[in-house]
Amino acid sequence: MPLFLSGASSSARETATEIFIYSNLGVMALFSQFFQSKGFSSVEIGILMAVTPILSVIANPFWFKRSRKRGGALVMGTLSIVSAITVWGVFLTPTFETSLIAMSLFAFFAVSIVPISESVVVPSLRSKGKRFNMARAFGTVGYSATALISGIALRAGFVMIFIIASVSLLTAAAVSRAYPSKRMLGRSESERNSTPLPVEFYLLVLAGVASITVGAFGSTFLPLLTSEMGYDLSSVGFSFSLMALSEVPFLLFAEKIIDRIGNTRLLLVGIFATGLRWFLTSIAPSFPVFLLFQALHGINYIVVYYSVTNFIHKNFEENKATRALTIYWMSTMGLSYLLGSVMGGVLIRAFGIRRMYTIAGISGMVMAAFSSLLFAALRKRGRFTNR
Numbered sequence: 001m002p003l004f005l006s007g008a009s010s011s012a013r014e015t016a017t018e019i020f021i022y023s024n025l026g027v028m029a030l031f032s033q034f035f036q037s038k039g040f041s042s043v044e045i046g047i048l049m050a051v052t053p054i055l056s057v058i059a060n061p062f063w064f065k066r067s068r069k070r071g072g073a074l075v076m077g078t079l080s081i082v083s084a085i086t087v088w089g090v091f092l093t094p095t096f097e098t099s100l101i102a103m104s105l106f107a108f109f110a111v112s113i114v115p116i117s118e119s120v121v122v123p124s125l126r127s128k129g130k131r132f133n134m135a136r137a138f139g140t141v142g143y144s145a146t147a148l149i150s151g152i153a154l155r156a157g158f159v160m161i162f163i164i165a166s167v168s169l170l171t172a173a174a175v176s177r178a179y180p181s182k183r184m185l186g187r188s189e190s191e192r193n194s195t196p197l198p199v200e201f202y203l204l205v206l207a208g209v210a211s212i213t214v215g216a217f218g219s220t221f222l223p224l225l226t227s228e229m230g231y232d233l234s235s236v237g238f239s240f241s242l243m244a245l246s247e248v249p250f251l252l253f254a255e256k257i258i259d260r261i262g263n264t265r266l267l268l269v270g271i272f273a274t275g276l277r278w279f280l281t282s283i284a285p286s287f288p289v290f291l292l293f294q295a296l297h298g299i300n301y302i303v304v305y306y307s308v309t310n311f312i313h314k315n316f317e318e319n320k321a322t323r324a325l326t327i328y329w330m331s332t333m334g335l336s337y338l339l340g341s342v343m344g345g346v347l348i349r350a351f352g353i354r355r356m357y358t359i360a361g362i363s364g365m366v367m368a369a370f371s372s373l374l375f376a377a378l379r380k381r382g383r384f385t386n387r
Contacts, residue, residue: 011125011128011130011134011135013124013175013178013179014121014124014125014130014135015134015138016175017076017117017120017121017135017172017175017176018117018121018135018136018138018139018142019138019139019141020142020168020169020171020172020175021080021113021114021117021118021139021172022139022140022142022143022146022244023142023143023146023164023168024083024110024113024146024165024169024172025114025143026142026143026145026146026147026150026240026244027146027147027161027162027164027165027168028052028110028165029147029219029240030147030150030151030154030161030223030236030237030240031048031090032045032049032221032222032224033154033223033236034090034091034158034161035049035099036223036224037158038094040096040099041345041349042221042345042348042349042353043345043346043349044096044345045220045221045224045345046220046221046341046342046343046344046346046348047100047341047342047345048099048103049341050337050342051100051103051104051107052103052107052111052333053111053216053333053334053335053336053337053338053341054334054338055107055108055111056107056111056112056330056333056334056337057330057334057335058108059107059109059112060112060115060329060330060334061326061330062112063075063079063112063116064112064115064119064326067116067119072116072117072119072120072179073120073176073177074176075116076113076116076117076120076172076173076176076179077172077173077176078173079110079112079113079116080169080172080173080176081169081170081173083106083109083110083113083169084166084169084170084173086102086105086109087106087162087169088166089101089102089105090102090103090106090162091158091159091162110169111333113169113172115325115329115333117176119325120176120179121135122313124179131255133251133254133255133306134251134252136251137247137248137251137252140247140248140251141245141248143244144240144241144243144244145241146164146168147237147240147241147243147244148238148240148241149164149237151235151236151237151238151240151241152234152237154234154237195320197316197320197323197324198315200311201311201312201324203374203375203378204263204264204267204308204311205308205327205328205331205332207267207268207271207367207371208305208307208308208328208331208332208336209331209332209335210271210367210371211267211270211271211274211300211304211367211368212301212304212332212336212337212340213335213337213340214274214275214278214340214360214361214364214367215274215300215301215304215336215340216336216337216339216340216341216344217278217339217340217341217344217356217360218277218278218281218357218360219240219340220337220341220344221344221345221348221353221356222236222240223236224353225281225353225354225357226239226290228353229284229287229290229354231287235290238291239290239294242291242294242295242297243295243297243298244297245298246294246295246296246297246298247297247298247301247302248298250298250299250303250306251302251306254306254310258306258307258310263307263308263310264307264375266303266306266307267304267307268371268372269299269303270299270300270301270302270303270307271304271367271368271371272364272365272369273299273300274300274301274364275360275361275362275363275364275365275366275367275368276296276364277293277294277296277297277300277361278357278358278360278361278364279357279358279362279364279365280293280296281293281294281357282354282355282357282358282361283358305332309325309328312324312325312328344356344360347359
């Protein structure tokens with residue numbers, strides 16, 4: 001492993017970690033397009049894409065427990081290596097039933113790579129006096145570049161995205177070896193007797209879940225929408241690449257933006273923008289305009305994600321932050337993507353894909369207005385203090 005990755009003051013290893021764990025997500029975003037090429041229905045695609053969020057509810061607590069005992073870096077490396085192998089089962093299985101089994105095996109390991117890795121990256125950066133937002137910005141760049149390359153590589157066959165996935169995962173495993181091995185064999189007294197989390201946290205998570213559900217629906221079925229609109233096969237890769245790049249400006253100024261407008265207002269902006277994006281996408285008259293609307297992603301998921309996680313890190317001590325982050329990841333990556341994938345597939349079959357994007361967009365904007373009124377009412381009663 002190059003020496004610069006293990007440097008005490010450098011953030012190279014943390015940046016490299018973010019690049020390659022999100023590169024893998026950039027490939028996984030194209031799985032629905034791969035399943036569509038196999039001839040699966042929208043409902044079957046929704047079920048297959050829902051495997052990951054379902055297993056996140058089981059896998060994340062399981063692997064976080066192993067991380068506490070064996071060290072996060074070791075678990076991160078193990079998950080990456082096993083995922084690089086099991087992803088090929090998804091490619092090789094020919095039927096819906098066998099694909100479901102292969103996705104389940106792969107997802108049990110892959111779903112926890114980002115949470116476990118970031119549980120290593122954030123403390124490592126803090127110990128060096130560095131901020132997470134810059135490293136996370138490089139993760140977005142990694143996602144964008146991989147989505148773009150994968151979208152173009154699809155012209156040579158879907159096997160290319162699985163090759164790229166394996167390379168990303170194995171590189172992440174190699175980077176994990178640059179971290180010192182740390183184990184936490186026990187739990188402190190404060191962890192065993194921690195006080196309940198405040199109601200503000202649960203309200204922020206609930207609003208985040210609603211927004212990310214709408215966002216998950218839109219991202220999961222984007223390949224079906226582009227096909228319905230008659231766009232080129234590579235259009236999905238271009239879309240995901242632009243979506244990821246659009247996050248970078250926010251990440252560069254995230255701390256200043258939050259200091260100015262607060263976590264709650266930022267969250268409401270993210271919820272409203274998510275709905276607006278899918279509503280506009282459903283009525284896009286051409287592919288250039290369609291791509292332009294995808295740039296709104298830069299104030300969608302990343303804004304919702306950052307507003308909630310920033311609230312956690314700034315308001316909770318270590319033991320509460322760990323509990324809160326576990327609840328947040330399980331809720332958003334589990335419940336949100338489960339509802340967005342499965343329910344979305346059923347509704348598309350009933351109402352049609354373009355109409356469902358319109359409905360999802362309107363729903364997101366309505367949720368933003370409702371959340372705004374709810375937060376304001378609770379703040380007047382003194383039950384909600386976060387701005």
